[in-house]
Amino acid sequence: MTWHDALHRLQNAGAPHALATVVGASGSTPREPGAKMVITADEVHDTLGGGTFEFQVIDAALQALLAHDATTRLEAFPLGGRSGQCCGGYVNVLIEVFAGAEMTVAVFGAGHVGQALVKLMAPLPWRVLWHDSRPDAFASGADTQARLECRDSSDSGASVAALPSGTHALIMTHDHAEDRVLMDALLKRGDCASIGLIGSHSKWASFKRRLREAGHTQASLAQVRCPIGVAGAKGKLPYEIALAVTTELLTLKPSAERLDQRGIEPQVLRKVFDADRTPNSRLGER
Structure with missing residues (x-):
C-alpha cells in the first residue's frame, strides 16, 4: 500500500x-x-x-x-x-x-435513538463503535461513514472485552435484560472513560438493585449516568435525545491543553532558517 x-x-x-x-x-x-x-x-x-x-x-x-x-x-x-x-x-x-480519534464512543443499540446519535456524531473527530445483537439492525450504508464500525453484539461479554481502554460507553439496546448484561460487563472492566444508560430514574433504581446483588459496589455504580443527556435538555424525540447525549459527551471529552508553543520548537526552526541563509550549510544541522 x-x-x-x-x-x-x-x-x-x-x-x-x-x-x-x-x-x-x-x-x-x-x-x-x-x-x-x-x-x-x-x-x-x-x-x-x-x-x-x-x-x-x-x-x-x-x-x-x-x-x-x-x-x-x-x-x-x-x-x-x-x-x-x-x-x-x-x-x-x-x-x-x-x-x-479525539475519543472513542461505543454505542450499544441501533434503535431510533442510536441511529440518530450515530448520524449526529459522524462529523466529529470521534471513533464510533456501533453495536447491536440483531443481524439486520444497522441502517443501510451506515458502515461507510468515516470512523464508524458496526459490530455484532450477540455475545455481550466478547463485545465489551473488545473495547479499547478509555471508551465512552452508551447503553441503549432494545432489551432491558441485554442492557443489564452489558452494564455488568462494562463495570467489571473498570477502565471505561464513562458509562451512560438510556432510561428513567426508576429504571436505574431497578438496575442498581440487581447490580448490587451481583457484587458491584456503590462507588462503582456511581460512575454510571442515567438518564443520559446534558442537564436541562427537554424533548423525547430521538433526535432531541441524540442532541442532548452528544452535548453531554462534549462536556466529557479530554480538555485540550492551551500551549504557547505548538509544532516544531522555535529554536530548531531558527537553526533551519539560519542554516538556509548560510552558503553551503547543512539544512537544520544541530
Whole structure:
C-alpha cells in the first residue's frame, strides 16, 4: 500500500499514525526531498530508502506514538555518523504524529435513538463503535461513514472485552435484560472513560438493585449516568435525545491543553532558517 493510500485509510479510521517526510537532503542520500512514509504501531507503508536511517525514522515515530506525543518534530540524520551508512549524505526528516480519534464512543443499540446519535456524531473527530445483537439492525450504508464500525453484539461479554481502554460507553439496546448484561460487563472492566444508560430514574433504581446483588459496589455504580443527556435538555424525540447525549459527551471529552508553543520548537526552526541563509550549510544541522 502506498503512503497516500495508507494515510487516507488511517485518517478516515481515526487510527494513530505518523507521517515521515524527507524535507532536506545533501550529498548522497537514499531518497530525495518529498519522499514519504507512514508508520503505525503495527505497519509501515512506503519507504524513505531503507537501511539503518529508515529504521531510525521508524523508531522515532514509534516512540512518539507509544508516548501519545503528537508534537511535530524535525529530525536530522547524518548518514555517515548517526546512521552509519556508507553513502555519507545528510537528511532532514519531518515527523508528523496523528494521535487518532479525539475519543472513542461505543454505542450499544441501533434503535431510533442510536441511529440518530450515530448520524449526529459522524462529523466529529470521534471513533464510533456501533453495536447491536440483531443481524439486520444497522441502517443501510451506515458502515461507510468515516470512523464508524458496526459490530455484532450477540455475545455481550466478547463485545465489551473488545473495547479499547478509555471508551465512552452508551447503553441503549432494545432489551432491558441485554442492557443489564452489558452494564455488568462494562463495570467489571473498570477502565471505561464513562458509562451512560438510556432510561428513567426508576429504571436505574431497578438496575442498581440487581447490580448490587451481583457484587458491584456503590462507588462503582456511581460512575454510571442515567438518564443520559446534558442537564436541562427537554424533548423525547430521538433526535432531541441524540442532541442532548452528544452535548453531554462534549462536556466529557479530554480538555485540550492551551500551549504557547505548538509544532516544531522555535529554536530548531531558527537553526533551519539560519542554516538556509548560510552558503553551503547543512539544512537544520544541530
